[in-house]
Amino acid sequence: MRIGAFHFTPRLVPTVAAVAMIALLVSLGRWQVARAGEKQARQALLEARMQEPVLRLSAPIADAAPVVYRHVAAEGRYVPEGQVFIDNRLHLGRAGFHVMTPLRLASGATVLVNRGWIARDAQYPKPPAVAVPEGRVTVAGLAATPPARYLELSTQTVSGNVWQNLSFARYREHVRIDVMPFEILVAPPAPGLAAVEEQPDAGVAKHQEYALTWFSLAVTVLVLWIVVNTKRIA
Structure with missing residues (x-):
């Protein structure tokens, strides 16, 4: 393929390697995005449940979903x-x-x-x-x-x-x-002990940063693949 003064000719080995690497990096980025979404959802649930009245436990509860947070x-x-x-x-x-x-x-x-x-x-x-x-x-x-x-x-x-x-x-x-x-x-904890707190939003920014890193690396690999397979026409 000729583009102006350059000739773009993808070779098999670099192309296969680039496709595999990009697929892996995008997959890792999407996983980090999903993890951030999970933690954001947990934070939203925590904030909503925090507004509900205190639940007094008496009888057994078999399902934790309506109780957690x-x-x-x-x-x-x-x-x-x-x-x-x-x-x-x-x-x-x-x-x-x-x-x-x-x-x-x-x-x-x-x-x-x-x-x-x-x-x-x-x-x-x-x-x-x-x-x-x-x-x-x-x-x-x-x-x-x-x-x-x-x-x-x-x-x-x-x-x-x-x-x-x-x-x-x-x-x-x-x-x-x-x-x-x-x-x-x-809360409060027993005497001599430190409180254990639930913080479901901890690490959301970290997952978002990791996702950006993986996606950026995928773009970098794509650019390198183009550069490796492009030559100036003499």
């Missing part, structure tokens, strides 16, 4: 033997644990309460000692669900009461307590 309150007794520690959780740049304790309501239903974050200490990988209140307690906070996808650092995902990640199915299997499919991020 709502302010909830519950009254019952903690089950100390069901307490677990979720490892590798960061707070202000420090590694520690989320302290998860089941709360049994008067109806017999049980919900996991995220009582807060605590730093690792000298006895790590064992968790620090965190006392469980006795008697009837009332807790309040935000209903949330842990990430559906997570990274397991080893095949030993459960070591006693120290876990790599929280999965309600895993909890029911190992602890033998039928908890509801959401946790309560209690």
Whole structure:
């Protein structure tokens, strides 16, 4: 193909390589756009649910969808033997644990309460000692669900009461307590613990920046392909 003083002749190998690379980069960019959209949708849902009245938990709830991101309150007794520690959780740049304790309501239903974050200490990988209140307690906070996808650092995902990640199915299997499919991020946190907050909009800008990077690289590859296959007519 002749364009003015230039002759454009696409060669097979560079063309195939360029098409494959552009397809990959565009796919990565679209994935980042989708991830940003998911987080924006979660943020919109959070803001809407935050305006709803406090939901008082009494009977078992089988579906977390209508509850997640709502302010909830519950009254019952903690089950100390069901307490677990979720490892590798960061707070202000420090590694520690989320302290998860089941709360049994008067109806017999049980919900996991995220009582807060605590730093690792000298006895790590064992968790620090965190006392469980006795008697009837009332807790309040935000209903949330842990990430559906997570990274397991080893095949030993459960070591006693120290876990790599929280999965309600895993909890029911190992602890033998039928908890509801959401946790309560209690506020204020238990004494000596730091609050765990839900921030579903965190990272939206990062995904948008990554998407722009991938799309820009795709355009760069396209331009390079054109340049490589274009020669000035002597």
